[in-house]
Amino acid sequence: MLSVSAKESAPASAAPVTKFRPGAVWPDTTGKPINAHGGGLLYHEGTYYWYGEIKQGETYLPKVNASWGGTRVDVVGVSCYSSKDLLNWEPRGNVLPAVPGTDLDPKKVLERPKVVYNAKTRKFVLWFHADSVDYAAAACGVATSDSPTGPFTYIRSFRPNIQSWPVNLKEGEKDAKGSQLVKDFPVGQMSRDMTVFVDDDGKAYLFSASEGNPTMHISELTDDYLGTTGKFLRIFEGRSMEAPAVFKRNGKYHLIASGCTAWEPNAARSCIADSIWGPWKELGNPCKGDKAGITFQSQGTYVLPVADKPGSFIFMADRWNKDNLADSRYIWLPIEFDDKNAPVIRWQDEWR
Ligand code: DGJ
Numbered sequence: 001m002l003s004v005s006a007k008e009s010a011p012a013s014a015a016p017v018t019k020f021r022p023g024a025v026w027p028d029t030t031g032k033p034i035n036a037h038g039g040g041l042l043y044h045e046g047t048y049y050w051y052g053e054i055k056q057g058e059t060y061l062p063k064v065n066a067s068w069g070g071t072r073v074d075v076v077g078v079s080c081y082s083s084k085d086l087l088n089w090e091p092r093g094n095v096l097p098a099v100p101g102t103d104l105d106p107k108k109v110l111e112r113p114k115v116v117y118n119a120k121t122r123k124f125v126l127w128f129h130a131d132s133v134d135y136a137a138a139a140c141g142v143a144t145s146d147s148p149t150g151p152f153t154y155i156r157s158f159r160p161n162i163q164s165w166p167v168n169l170k171e172g173e174k175d176a177k178g179s180q181l182v183k184d185f186p187v188g189q190m191s192r193d194m195t196v197f198v199d200d201d202g203k204a205y206l207f208s209a210s211e212g213n214p215t216m217h218i219s220e221l222t223d224d225y226l227g228t229t230g231k232f233l234r235i236f237e238g239r240s241m242e243a244p245a246v247f248k249r250n251g252k253y254h255l256i257a258s259g260c261t262a263w264e265p266n267a268a269r270s271c272i273a274d275s276i277w278g279p280w281k282e283l284g285n286p287c288k289g290d291k292a293g294i295t296f297q298s299q300g301t302y303v304l305p306v307a308d309k310p311g312s313f314i315f316m317a318d319r320w321n322k323d324n325l326a327d328s329r330y331i332w333l334p335i336e337f338d339d340k341n342a343p344v345i346r347w348q349d350e351w352r
Contacts, residue, residue, distance in 0.1 A: 013029060013030060013031070014027045014029060014030060014031035016088055017087040017088050018352065019350045019352045020087065020348075020350060020352060021349070022296070022330070022331040022332060022333060022350075023297075023319055023330075024329070026089075026329070026330055028081060028090065028091050029088055030091060034050075034081060034089055035052070035055060035079050035326075036050050036052025036079045037053040037055050037318050037325075037328050038052060038112040038113070038318060039052025039302065040052075040112075040113065040115065040301065040302040041304045041316070042115045042117065042148060044124075044148050047082050047083070047084060048082065048086055048307075049080055049081070049115065049148045050081040050082075050083070051079065052078070053079075053110065053112070053113065054077050054079045054094060055073050055076075056073060056076055057073050057074055057326065058073065059073055059324050059326070060073075062134070064133060065135075068262055069262050069263065071263065071322050072109070072133070073326065074098070074106040074107065075098045075104065075105070075106045075107075075108060075109065076094065076097070076098055076106070077096050077097040077104075078094065078126065078128070078152070079091070079093070079094060079095070080092040087352070092149040093149070095145070095150030095151055095152050096110075096113070096128075096150065096151070096152045096154065098110070102154070103154070104141075104154060108132055109131035110128055111128065111129040112128060112129045112193055112194055112195065113126055113128040114127050114194070114195050115127075116196050116204060116225060117198075120202070120223060122146070123144045123145065123224075123225075124144065124145045124146070124147065124148050124152070125142065125143075125144050125196075125224075125226065127141070127142055127194065128141045129141075129191070129193060131192065135192065137157075138191055138192050138210075138212075139158055139188075139190075139191060140158065140191045140194055140208065141154070141157040142156060142226055142227070144226070158188060158227075159189055159191060160188055160191050160206060160217075160219045160232070161188055161217070161228050161230050161232050189210050189211070189219075190210045191208040191210055191219075192208060192209045192242065193209045193213075193243050193244065194207060194208035195207050195208075195244045195245060195302065196221070197248075197276075199248065203220065204221040204225050205218050205219060205221060205276055206228060207219075207244040207246055207255065208244070209240075209241065209244070211234075213240050214238050214239070214240050215234050215237045215238065216236050216239075216255075216257070217235075218232060218233040218235060218277075233278060235278060236271070241260070242258055242260050242299075243258040243299045244256075245300045245301060245302050245316070246303070247304075247313060248305075249305075249311075249337070252272055252273070252274060253272065253274070253275070253280075254271070254272055254303070254343060255271040255272075255280065256271075256300050256343065257269055257300070258299045258300060263320040263325075264322070265294040265297050265299055265319075265320075266293075266299075267287070267292070267293050268285055268286055268287055268295045268300055268345075269283075269285065269286075270284065270285070270342060270343050272341065272342070283340075283343075286315075286344055287345045287346075288345070290347065295317060296319075296331055296333070298317035298318055298319045298320075299320065300315060301316050301317060301318055302316040303315055303316065304316060312334065313334070313335040313343075314334060314335065315331075315332070315334075315335050315345050316330065316331075316332050317330070317333075318330065319331050333345050333346070333347065333348060333351075334348075334351065
């Protein structure tokens with residue numbers, strides 16, 4: 001029989017997780033609920049890393065956000081978890097803690113962290129939505145680390161695309177769908193909900209809700225992934241897409257995004273393109289079945305190409321609890337594809 005003292009000194013551990021259970025509390029390997037919201041995954045040397053917003057403490061509604069229901073918790077930082085099987089996640093700590101009086105101030109906004117690996121510089125680069133409490137700053141933040149588990153060193157926050165880009169495209173050039181290539185904008189572009197996508201050739205792109213949210217921008221990143229080159233594409237003008245998740249399958253680029261309804265869920269939209277520079281085409285709502293119109297009461301954040309199952313993709317989403325953001329849950333569901341290459345997402349109570 002285990003003595004009391006042996007029990008007390010044993011490291012905390014939880015029963016192994018054997019299935020995905022969308023919407024249920026998901027314990028980490030110590031038994032605590034995983035705290036990684038608006039997150040993204042990185043697969044590096046045989047291990048998956050999950051980065052996300054730490055949502056803890058009181059949820060409150062700042063006066064400046066009252067008109068649109070913009071509740072919040074104070075910024076704590078970016079969590080990191082690691083896993084070999086995508087089910088059991090070991091907490092690796094807060095890799096970018098809040099720092100009062102800086103861009104990472106607890107009273108500001110730090111959302112949708114995404115980490116990518118730059119093979120040239122051998123740095124892990126963390127991008128996130130950096131904002132003021134009223135979301136008026138509309139910028140992105142960048143930090144780097146030598147290790148996937150941090151700590152990350154904060155570099156700066158900025159509005160992308162203040163630089164000019166190589167003049168191999170005509171200014172104002174539009175494709176058939178009205179997407180437009182823009183150059184030499186005098187001021188940086190607004191950037192809120194975002195993700196970063198690294199293509200097979202190592203080039204990376206920022207997808208972010210811009211122009212006050214109605215139009216999404218795809219911005220080319222510099223070779224070191226620390227900034228934007230100034231070359232960017234405007235897509236889906238006036239369609240107000242946020243929460244972008246980007247992936248590539250069979251040579252085609254896919255974007256799954258939500259509409260803009262603060263913390264309330266809405267219908268997801270899927271989009272496809274043969275080239276990152278468009279033309280991009282909407283394919284409609286990838287979710288099917290009961291509650292498909294509200295993305296099964298969630299909002300996407302990332303699509304994971306499963307490393308050891310080529311051709312398999314997982315849709316990761318957040319089921320936000322706007323009145324208690326710390327109790328927001330995760331919805332992970334497998335993606336199927338129809339004969340037109342359109343993603344299809346169906347609800348499952350549990351799966352593996
Ligand atoms: C919707 C965005 O997708 C979230 O990341 C967050 O910014 C909320 N709006 C805030 O209401």
